[in-house]
Amino acid sequence: MNKHRFSSAELDGVYKAISQRRDIRHFLPDPIDPEILMRLLQAAHQAGSVGLMQPWRFIRITKLELRTKIYNLVEIERQETAIVLNERKDEFMKLKVEGVLDCAELLVVALTDKREQHIFGRRTLPEMDVASTACAIQNMWLAARAEGLGLGWVSLFDPDKLMPLLNMPIGSKPLAILCLGHVTEFYPKPMLELEKWAIAKPIGEFISENIW
Amino acid sequence: MNKHRFSSAELDGVYKAISQRRDIRHFLPDPIDPEILMRLLQAAHQAGSVGLMQPWRFIRITKLELRTKIYNLVEIERQETAIVLNERKDEFMKLKVEGVLDCAELLVVALTDKREQHIFGRRTLPEMDVASTACAIQNMWLAARAEGLGLGWVSLFDPDKLMPLLNMPIGSKPLAILCLGHVTEFYPKPMLELEKWAIAKPIGEFISENIW
Numbered sequence: 001m002n003k004h005r006f007s008s009a010e011l012d013g014v015y016k017a018i019s020q021r022r023d024i025r026h027f028l029p030d031p032i033d034p035e036i037l038m039r040l041l042q043a044a045h046q047a048g049s050v051g052l053m054q055p056w057r058f059i060r061i062t063k064l065e066l067r068t069k070i071y072n073l074v075e076i077e078r079q080e081t082a083i084v085l086n087e088r089k090d091e092f093m094k095l096k097v098e099g100v101l102d103c104a105e106l107l108v109v110a111l112t113d114k115r116e117q118h119i120f121g122r123r124t125l126p127e128m129d130v131a132s133t134a135c136a137i138q139n140m141w142l143a144a145r146a147e148g149l150g151l152g153w154v155s156l157f158d159p160d161k162l163m164p165l166l167n168m169p170i171g172s173k174p175l176a177i178l179c180l181g182h183v184t185e186f187y188p189k190p191m192l193e194l195e196k197w198a199i200a201k202p203i204g205e206f207i208s209e210n211i212w
Numbered sequence: 213m214n215k216h217r218f219s220s221a222e223l224d225g226v227y228k229a230i231s232q233r234r235d236i237r238h239f240l241p242d243p244i245d246p247e248i249l250m251r252l253l254q255a256a257h258q259a260g261s262v263g264l265m266q267p268w269r270f271i272r273i274t275k276l277e278l279r280t281k282i283y284n285l286v287e288i289e290r291q292e293t294a295i296v297l298n299e300r301k302d303e304f305m306k307l308k309v310e311g312v313l314d315c316a317e318l319l320v321v322a323l324t325d326k327r328e329q330h331i332f333g334r335r336t337l338p339e340m341d342v343a344s345t346a347c348a349i350q351n352m353w354l355a356a357r358a359e360g361l362g363l364g365w366v367s368l369f370d371p372d373k374l375m376p377l378l379n380m381p382i383g384s385k386p387l388a389i390l391c392l393g394h395v396t397e398f399y400p401k402p403m404l405e406l407e408k409w410a411i412a413k414p415i416g417e418f419i420s421e422n423i424w
Contacts, residue, residue, distance in 0.1 A: 004395065009222055010221055010225025010229075011358045012222055012225070013223060014358040016218065016222060018255045018259075018351050039227075043230045045418060046231050046233075048235045048402065050367055051404065051410070052405065052410040052412060053410075054413060056418060059422070059423070059424065060419065061422060062421055077335070081331060081333075081335050085331060119297060120297070123296060124368075124370045124371060125367045128367050130346070131345075134346035134347050135346050139230050139350065141260075142230070146217070146223045146227075147223070148215070149214075149216075155336075156333055168424045182214065192263065197263075197332075198264040201266060203254060209272050210275050210378070212322075212379045212384070
């Protein structure tokens with residue numbers, strides 16, 4: 001008997017959030033309760049970070065003009081990506097890859113500047129700042145699912161072009177455009193599977209013992 | 213009323229896992245139920261990944277000789293880090309920064325090779341592979357907390373030295389040494405706060421609106 005184990009319902013909640021979380025691109029316009037938004041940001045901020053560096057920053061986009069500029073950046077990158085995808089270009093262009101204009105809340109998550117001061121756990125793996133920030137976003141993603149809200153992580157943008165729009169300092173870096181909102185449904189499978197873009201492989205192919 | 217919202221107990225479970233998850237370095241030797249280990253790996257594998265690339269791989273370390281070699285690598289990096297930390301060297305050397313020899317299960321999580329084939333969502337942000345893998349680890353971390361198990365992410369190692377120990381192919385990259393096991397207690401605060409290495413800053417400093 002493990003006294004630290006959660007109750008059955010709590011444990012179910014954790015596994016349910018993990019299995020039913022989806023990367024959402026289809027939103028309803030209904031607003032988000034500000035208290036829930038704050039709970040989600042708190043959830044993100046409770047993530048661990050390498051050497052306790054807390055390398056993240058959350059920028060809430062409330063100006064429509066700014067949201068439109070961000071949408072345009074994503075659209076430019078969508079076109080650029082399509083070109084590089086060559087023979088899958090047409091197929092890619094049919095996918096809905098973002099919900100920037102549709103979602104109730106738009107957030108930019110960024111790495112802070114002056115991260116080079118933090119060496120603990122990063123001397124050989126400097127990308128641990130990205131990893132810590134991704135952990136924070138995953139917290140938010142799971143909490144949003146539990147609250148019944150959809151979240152989509154859009155990485156189709158040029159960080160160098162987004163930085164001046166938000167007056168970001170040199171050395172910082174935007175890592176995510178997050179679309180948050182109510183949804184009609186959570187996709188039963190990852191949307192890219194439903195759209196036959198890719199098929200998720202089962203776990204057996206990803207586990208080994210002692211050797212690659 | 214949001215029909216997608218979890219029950220109160222399930223929602224509590226998610227927030228409890230998020231707030232009580234800790235980066236653990238102190239373990240009890242008791243073994244992990246293989247079914248629970250599999251559930252945790254499944255939880256990791258259920259993470260979203262950019263363009264559905266599933267860039268992760270999990271290597272379970274069961275050979276004591278290999279575990280000892282991994283411990284030695286971490287110890288070398290601990291010394292190297294201490295040197296770079298200069299005036300905080302002695303303070304750093306007093307911290308317990310890993311539980312590699314003490315934990316019940318040792319896992320290495322790595323990025324797969326041939327990731328350059330995946331351009332979707334990564335043309336301008338190639339580090340999204342690291343981000344996706346960190347999301348997978350965060351899933352595992354939260355599920356472990358809910359199961360009453362401690363998990364520690366050790367990034368104090370040289371990836372180039374770990375790769376040959378596990379016969380990892382060129383182009384792959386180890387990102388985490390994960391220590392998993394039963395614990396006497398979950399730290400009430402991050403261990404680095406308890407040890408007065410750093411103080412976590414409150415969320416107010418990390419949020420802004422429309423501008424940095």
